[in-house]
Amino acid sequence: MSESKQAKSSENVRLDKWLWAARFFKTRALARDMVQSGKVQYNGQRAKPGRQVEIGAMIKIPAGWDHKEVEVLKLSEKRLGAPLAQELYSETQASADKREENQLARKLSSFHSPKPDGRPDKKQRREIIKLKHS
Numbered sequence: 019m020s021e022s023k024q025a026k027s028s029e030n031v032r033l034d035k036w037l038w039a040a041r042f043f044k045t046r047a048l049a050r051d052m053v054q055s056g057k058v059q060y061n062g063q064r065a066k067p068g069r070q071v072e073i074g075a076m077i078k079i080p081a082g083w084d085h086k087e088v089e090v091l092k093l094s095e096k097r098l099g100a101p102l103a104q105e106l107y108s109e110t111q112a113s114a115d116k117r118e119e120n121q122l123a124r125k126l127s128s129f130h131s132p133k134p135d136g137r138p139d140k141k142q143r144r145e146i147i148k149l150k151h152s
Contacts, residue, residue, distance in 0.1 A: 031093045033060060033077075034067035039094045041103040042079050042086075052080065076110075084120050087113035 031039075034050040037058065043049040050067040052058050059078040060069055071077075075090045088107040097103070138146060 029093065031071045031095050032067060033058070033065055033069040033071050035095050036071045036090070036093065036106070037077075037079065039097050039103065040106045041097070041100060042081075077107075081117070083124065084117045085113070086117070 034046055034053055037043055037049040037053070038046040043052065049058075053065060053067045053069075056064045057080050058065070060071075061076055062078075071090055071093060073090055073093065077088050077090065079086045079088065087110045089110065090106070091108055092106045094103075094106055098106075
């Protein structure tokens with residue numbers, strides 16, 4: 019009986035729980051907030067945190083500066099270790115390529131907007147103030 023209960027519970031997994039279990043978000047509350055705010059898309063549409071996740075569904079998730087588009091391969095309510103959690107989904111090739119392209123563009127643009135090595139010293143601050151007020 020316990021196997022049938024476990025199988026039954028794994029069929030109905032909430033979207034926020036699945037995102038938390040797949041380690042996209044650190045807490046379930048954070049996953050819920052991201053889904054409610056519309057930043058996470060389920061099959062190209064806005065969804066509620068209680069939405070039931072289905073195998074084969076496409077989910078678009080914010081990841082830093084970019085978005086990850088993943089396909090659901092397995093369902094889980096429990097938070098797993100990172101290697102096991104990565105088996106719950108697979109990122110689409112287009113999504114991975116786009117993220118790499120954006121990362122390269124960010125690296126290249128950082129050369130065009132140089133940043134100082136450190137804070138200006140007292141003499142440099144005085145020169146900056148002179149330039150601003152003259």
